[in-house]
Amino acid sequence: MKKRALWKDIFREIGHTKARFISIFAIIMLGVSFFSGIKAAGPDMLDTAGTFYRETGLMDLKVQSTYGLTEDNLKLLKDVPGIGEIQPGYSADVFAGDNALILKVFSYNTDATLNQYRMIEGHLPEHSGEIVLDDVLAGEYALGDKVTFSGNGKDTELSDDFGTLDYTVVGFVRSPQFIEKNNRGTSTIGKGTADAFAAIPEADFKLPVYTEAYLSFTDTAGLKAYSPKYEALIEQHTQAVEQALSGVPEARLAELRAEGGKALSGGPLEVAAAKQQLAGLELPKIYVTDRNVSPGYTEYKDNADRLSAIASVFPVFFFLIAALVSLTTMTRMVEEHRLQIGTLKALGYGNRDIMAKFMVYGTLASLAASVVGLAVGFTLLPTIIYNAYSSLYNLPDIVKSFYPSYSILSVIVALICTTLTAWIASRVELRSNASVLMRPKAPKSGQRIILERVSFVWKRLNFVQKVTARNLFRYKQRMFMTVFGVAGCTALILTGFGLKDSIGSIAGEQFGTIMKYDALVALHDDVPAGSRDAYEQLITGESAITGTLNVAQETMTARASGVNDQDVNLFIPASVDSLSDYVELRDRTSGEGRKLTDEGAIVSEKLAKLYGVEPGDKLTVVDNKNETFKIQVAGITENYVMHYVYMTPAYYSSVFGKEPVFNTELLNYGVQDAAWEDGLSEKLTASERVAAVSFSSSVGSAFDDTMKSMDVVTLVLIVSAAALAFVVLYNLTNINVSERIRELSTIKVLGFYDKEVTLYIYRENILLSVLGIVAGSGLGILLHSFVLRTAELDATMFAPIIKWPSYVYAALLTLLFSGIVMVFMHIKLKRIHMIEALKSVE
Structure with a gap:
């Protein structure tokens, strides 16, 4: 009961x-x-x-060779421990149609189990001359349309690679290799980047060897993608595949020379030239890459x-x-x-x-x-x-x-x-x-408040202001609760807006203010002198290019106990005096410039934070042969994306015992036009001297697009914090009114009008809200800083800034909800039953 x-x-x-x-x-x-x-x-x-x-x-590993993969190479892969599927295939970069789209064309086999396509419309290619296109081209092509391949005007070369150059669109697909909507990776033709991918029947390729092989492993099948266990296994399998193929480059080179020698013994014209070409063949390179090379996978x-x-x-x-x-x-x-x-x-x-x-x-x-x-x-x-x-x-x-x-x-x-x-x-x-x-x-006994002791202020206050001041100090617990509650909500809202400011500033700062160059050209070093001269003529012939700077870039690994290994880009300019025209080295806080000297290197700020190094300390790096080097830290520079170590050629030589290889050229030009950049990229990519081209505008835009996806996250934070602010203000105000119901009834009996009764309460609430907003702004700065440190990735540093409009927005939102609560409370105060409230509770 x-x-x-x-x-x-x-x-x-x-x-x-x-x-x-x-x-x-x-x-x-x-x-x-x-x-x-x-x-x-x-x-x-x-x-x-x-x-x-x-x-x-989706494949676990991808194997490629500069001279292709033979059946003998595939047999070696079958002996790799834990191997599951081995799926060889063909691919080529082509121009498509009159609009000169660059397609990455892959072979399709109905028996394929790896990298399967997800059908959006139509069906997969079944017969020769059929093609499925990347879903991003659905607006430019329709089912049944014709697509013609071309290659820089040299159709005869393409006809040696393909059975036909004319295809009918039979479907639109998506691929697990390209999860980003606007990134299809690099291209060996045209502007250097692909616009879309496509797939045709494997029989339509006429290549003598496979261009790649996709691998999967039995022990990774049940593991979650991105998990540490999966990543560790893939690292082991990568090493095993590289070991299995370690003798392939020498064997493949010998095979090509032998085949060429047999062909010469039968009598091609220009035998001497052919012999020279065979003798000049380089050792092929084997590339074993994991899923991280797929555009968008890591991001x-x-x-x-x-x-x-x-x-x-x-x-x-x-x-x-x-x-x-x-x-x-x-x-x-x-x-x-x-x-x-x-x-x-x-x-x-x-x-x-x-x-x-x-x-x-x-x-x-x-x-x-x-x-x-x-x-x-x-x-x-x-x-x-x-x-x-x-x-x-x-x-x-x-x-x-x-x-x-x-x-x-x-x-x-x-x-x-x-x-x-x-x-x-x-x-x-x-x-x-x-x-x-x-x-x-x-009830609490009345006492003089601190403000009463300041007589020159107290005398100038009117009756209502004195009552408000007394009430605030009389109910100290409620005052602190309200201020703290409002401050907490304001801090959350401000942090949400601050995150938007910090994240939105990265692209502009990194790819505009710090990286001042307009384009980066990666260069092949092992090319004939004629190709070098042709490249130089191409650069000097472009009147819009206002300056160039040769740079040696090399990737190493920073290592220290208790810190995750980090990829570090060594950046060695050929001309130290010209560096400031291309890269801004400066202290983030003071803006003071940093100058390279032969006494040490300048490291990027996030790298210095991760490894706890300051000027005068040493940073340990490891090369691809696992050899360790110590780099003297001479200064720290502002940087937001990836890790950089800047040093002079002389200091590089003193640390690594060799001369730097200038494998990159930075370009500055006065033209800000996408069409002009596409044209320049096409010319550069066609040069044998050029390995790859990237433009700061496109890199910055791509990174900015990625960061803008965080806008919705920050919006969720702001809306949630704003809703919390409303509930907190309503709750605290409701408690305030309930606690003082007899007091409010008394002043109503004494003749106060409804608006005056409301103002009697809300003078206090407005003042406490303002105090909460001020306190919340300070608390928001601390919370924002803490969230940035927590949310940052190892290779990224958020700009630790909050722009002044964010303070205004946070304050206005808090005041807005305070005003809405006032409206609700005004209605409640009007309904107070004075007689009932004033009855004795004894």
């Missing part, structure tokens, strides 16, 4: 205090949904990509990791504010029931029975909020965030999962916020005896 009465009392209490129950429910629901949703978004993104890779059989994981990093910071702050407001609410609820608590205590009820009501009340609110919050968090937020990234990637709909660990943690934290606070609040009250509890709590 006692339990039944308890439950009746609890549900009666919920019915009478709907606003309080809903406010606790709302604040816990927001915290749980935000925590679970942000936590689940990163894993859901990785799970979606992993499922797509698994369903389409997608980076984006998911950023989400996971943010998820480890923001929800904690949400729950802290939720706990604070819940404590205030439950404390107020217990104080309202002093008479009932005293009566029950006098009737012989134990403390546990009396506390049960408040604990069950809080538990019901938190459990109901947790269920709704988990449902919203696991379904809505990951979808919103994933859809934002879907503008960058060609992936199927998100795979949403239920995460028991996040759910249990959410419920535990929610119960701590309500049930524990109810226990604490009721425990404090129950320390008093029944006779004390059955009487109303004595």
